[in-house]
Amino acid sequence: MDFNLSEDRRMLSDTLRRYLTEQYDIETRNKAAYEAPFYVPEKYIEMADLGVIGAFVTEDQGGFGGQGFDITTVFEELGRAICPEPMLASLMSVRLLADLGQDAMVEDIIGGSKRPALAVFEPEAGERLADITASFANGKLTGRKSVVYGAPNADVILVAARADGKIGLYLTETAETIDYAMIDGGGAAEVILDNTAAVCLAEDSEAALEAAFDAGRLALCAEAVGAMDVLLAMTVDFMKQRQQFGRPIAVFQALQHRVVDMAIEIEQCRSITVLAASHLASDQRAKYVAMAKNLIGRTSVKLSEEVIQLHGGIGMTWEYPGAHYAKRLTMIDHQLGDALIQLHKVMHAA
Amino acid sequence: MDFNLSEDRRMLSDTLRRYLTEQYDIETRNKAAYEAPFYVPEKYIEMADLGVIGAFVTEDQGGFGGQGFDITTVFEELGRAICPEPMLASLMSVRLLADLGQDAMVEDIIGGSKRPALAVFEPEAGERLADITASFANGKLTGRKSVVYGAPNADVILVAARADGKIGLYLTETAETIDYAMIDGGGAAEVILDNTAAVCLAEDSEAALEAAFDAGRLALCAEAVGAMDVLLAMTVDFMKQRQQFGRPIAVFQALQHRVVDMAIEIEQCRSITVLAASHLASDQRAKYVAMAKNLIGRTSVKLSEEVIQLHGGIGMTWEYPGAHYAKRLTMIDHQLGDALIQLHKVMHAA
Amino acid sequence: MDLQFTKEEEDFRDEVKAFLRDNLPKDIQRKVRNNTPLDKADYENWHAIMQSRNWLGMTWPVEHGGPGWNNYQRHIVGEETALAYAPRLVAFGVAMLGPVLLKFGTEEQKADILPGILDGIDWWCQGYSEPGAGSDLASLKTRAVRDGDDYIINGQKTWTTLGQYANKIFCLVRTDAAAKAQEGISFILVDLDTPGIEMRPIKLIEGGHEVNEVFFTDVRVPVSNLVGKENEGWTIAKYLLTHERTNIAGTGFAIRDLAALKALAAKTIRNGKPLIEDPLFAKEIAETEIDLEAIRITNLRVLSESETGAASGYESSMLKIKGTVIVQRLNSLTRQALGAAAAPFPAEKLPANALTVPEDAAAAAAAYFNNRKLSIFGGSNEIQRNIIAKDLFRG
């Protein structure tokens, strides 16, 4: 049994942390997160150069990672900086493309010269593949995709669409998008498919899409753990400095115990994320990823609420970095299925 | 709008509180609660003389109450003393009998000379009338009833049983019982019906039984509110006296805030019980009683756990009265459908 | 025991409903429903409409231009205005300074200032909190030093709500630096046009601008602007804090938001069926509804008591804590109900055709974050717990 990162992952983790510390302080982050294209293209390429995207796929596929722990290593660091670069989109897309043997495109994506997004879910429907109505026929896509992460400024968009009753994967470079910042920063878009030219990558991609989403969910869990660690430390620091009634509020036992309960839950989140990462390639993947995303969702929302409350008004301000961590942690629960959806999966897996 | 008890109810409340304070201290209570017949027959009759049972039915029916607030007035006082006298059985039974015009028996019950129990639910089935399998034919009852409150030593047992597809109400004086104390005190029994002689009181009693159970649920809510008030006061007193680290533990803010949260919830329980009482005769009865019993169940279990924890080891001892209040409050949730069952009703009523 | 409103009270409720139906401007109502921030004109417009019936000064006696309502009437108005998606009244003049002047002000101050609150000439804001004095308000440091017939004020206030629209501010200032914390504080009125005042916006977590910092540098204010006696301002602050505030539990907002949540959950598809049919989500709604029914009765119980005696600090603290918890839980469930669609920011800037998120729920996440303030301001829920604990464990 060994809970330490391998040498390679430790190096990637250190490099990435140093890069983000130097290049992505909170002011830079907030500017990037809310101004179109909602990330910094040069920084995206620099991060690709550091090997961030290569870590998402295996050596066979042209990368140097691809395991659960590679993903968690990268995303925990991204979470520590609440980095808005669209790595979630890149992760899910590059793994799909790599599995389909799109070696040339995978190489471009790993290098950062091409950036992909993945458009699956639709307005007026739940987040289930079964609810997809977008369709592909005669080389054209028709339909509407909503909340497509990383779509602003993306070079290619992978689209899940129906043809002959199956849900396949299609690639377009010409889809119209309505771009917006997300409330917690970073970009997403509505994707409008109106006889949009596309090529078919695979005719039946349901299983592959589920696997890609589970990799995305695992990434979100790790991102949350990184953000929670930092937010807890910020809160502790704040409480040691903030004076009320002639004493630092860190001495008030009622507040201390609440912070302790959060600290314990963060360790629980770290553990369940490790467990899910270890199962990313097993036949228990779906269950353990759902468990992890459920616990992360429960904890991250509660943590955010507690942290804002413990800071008082200061935790409510845009100027205070912790507020952005709290927002990100809350909104993570909205991505790729919230705690409730994951809990249903666990209940049905049992 | 007026949240004060009427003059008559105030008098009943005062009289009953005085009686219980004088006659039902905790040692008396614990002895009665765990030694067969698990109550004190003389005291039962004295309480009947005080008008406790008369308060359960209307003047037309030979009593002097019968409204929701009459029930809550009595049971709040019983709860303050966690009195094990089998008034819940008497309440549900006498209301059923009064509605069926069984005037002579009602008179005996109000006077305390006859004591009834109500046997409805069965082992190996949920607590739904639909699940009843006991049957009546040719003047005989067959089946098994479980956890029949107040059955030990009862003079008559009302039995819900099937005949011709309907659930009717039957009366027997000769049923065999397996008596036991309940873990929180007071008596219940398994009732064995093996060609047991009985008379038919009504052939179709489903609606009447639901109404009687709702009256019972309301009573349990009020009992819980009374017990919670006393338990909170005991906990506050304990915390003011118990010294640790050179100070009364009442000064520790983390503990204070937990007590405050309980105190608030107790007020919420009082309010929802008042609301349910006001609806006992309305067409919204089932919904508001379910709401009340749900909130009571959620709160009473949580309160019991918190109180034991706040007392440390002392709250775990038989000798400490608060432990018996905590047990009673926990087990109230097990009677006549727990918080989860009530919540389902609320969800379906919405 | 009688939980019913009287016939007169129900008639009054009908009158309020009719008034709102006929007079609440549709554009303002829509903004409130959609969680779109109101602008200055919206507030002024709504105040003027309420004042057209003499309903603005809710707690004021008739002789000063108020409606002379009792607790129940104020409760009914609070509930109905919330249900109708009317704006909250801007409390600082109407519900705070007004009652303070009526109790502590000189006749001259009443005559000078009260009319301006009702007729909309003056927009008051509040200068209480400071960067180092939040929950511990009594540690405030802004100083007012006597200089002839003036005070000279130096210091900084913060969390000044809607200060960007105000022309006046009432402040707590320290007039005796030597006195113990609460004893050297005075309550003073300041014209925001006075030289030396600078107001700077504070951007909140969800991106909105509703609070401000106010900096005072050698601001000269006449002594006659003092309300009450010098160094007795804490009495006034406490009066306001424990003053019976009808609407503190916010049950009207909760009832409204619960109905909206149910409607949203009924039209939101999740896992292939309406979200409201998901038992796990329905459980959250049902529990919240039960909690709400209970606080509604608790609120009426407190109202009924305070019609005879005064509501204690204990009771308003209890209503504040539980009321904010319920509203915040509803905000959270509404946010959750949107799923992935809660993401866009700022929701109101998206093209109308951009997303199939119901217009009235598009800003649900922003509203959720913004309403975290409910358990912080006006005495945080932790401070309220301390108040209750003091009462519970006294003696």
Next chain:
Amino acid sequence: MDLQFTKEEEDFRDEVKAFLRDNLPKDIQRKVRNNTPLDKADYENWHAIMQSRNWLGMTWPVEHGGPGWNNYQRHIVGEETALAYAPRLVAFGVAMLGPVLLKFGTEEQKADILPGILDGIDWWCQGYSEPGAGSDLASLKTRAVRDGDDYIINGQKTWTTLGQYANKIFCLVRTDAAAKAQEGISFILVDLDTPGIEMRPIKLIEGGHEVNEVFFTDVRVPVSNLVGKENEGWTIAKYLLTHERTNIAGTGFAIRDLAALKALAAKTIRNGKPLIEDPLFAKEIAETEIDLEAIRITNLRVLSESETGAASGYESSMLKIKGTVIVQRLNSLTRQALGAAAAPFPAEKLPANALTVPEDAAAAAAAYFNNRKLSIFGGSNEIQRNIIAKDLFRG
């Protein structure tokens, strides 16, 4: 990163399983499964069986008759014995006094006392808490006054678990009344046959007898019974409190109880269908299972760290809090699952035909109440939170 046990560890697990299958007496197993209290002979029997393989002294080195296990092996044994419904070992001799003597005892004490623990001749109990010294253990008042070669002990201990079966007790006593709280305390061994000792039962909330009060009146104990130095007993107490306790999170019990709960909920009919199909109950089970999976990994993480360094107080406090919360939640759900049938008391005295409550769940309510102790004893969860807070907020 590797979450798997090694081949050797898995082989060891199989060996433990086989041992339990072949050696755990069925009657004892049944009592444990049914929450029936064990009697003295049951414990002695089980200790002897474990000792037959030299497995009793779990943490002891081989040269003193222990198995010489590492952390993982102890973890595996803890988990497998729990899953098999084996009794908990009586910790006071094996897991507490033994390690204390190994670290602080003289060679003579080791030679005299350790064998008696393993061979079952001595049953030790613990004299730590006092009526006025629970969470605040250092405020203990029981005094030991030197008199020649003896100490004379006066005072009262409480919460002495299974003291009714013991013949020996180790105590914390105050040997220097003038010293500050923690400094005048010593660790001493007392024979319960010594004149002046009286043990009285404490009946617990659910009716059981497992703890006792012990009264000391002029009890004369030789100075040679001191462990460690006079007035340095607090060091020993702290060593025991922060000493790495493999089983502190109780994950084995939780895994076992979760499986039993699922089986119970599958055969319990509620609202016309198996309770486990009720989404609201299934939610509780699923959330608890997720929490359990997480603590299981947290536990392994801590184990893995403590194989290289020492586990901090922070970590064992965390495992204690979360572990007890999970076990208690499972107890609570099991109690809930029984519905009305949870009522009978004491469950084991009912005739076998009395109730259709599964035999193994009949005492579920009693077990629930009894296990409220888990978050109280061995340092309450509040004390554990204080320990973690001290670490978190240090500096």
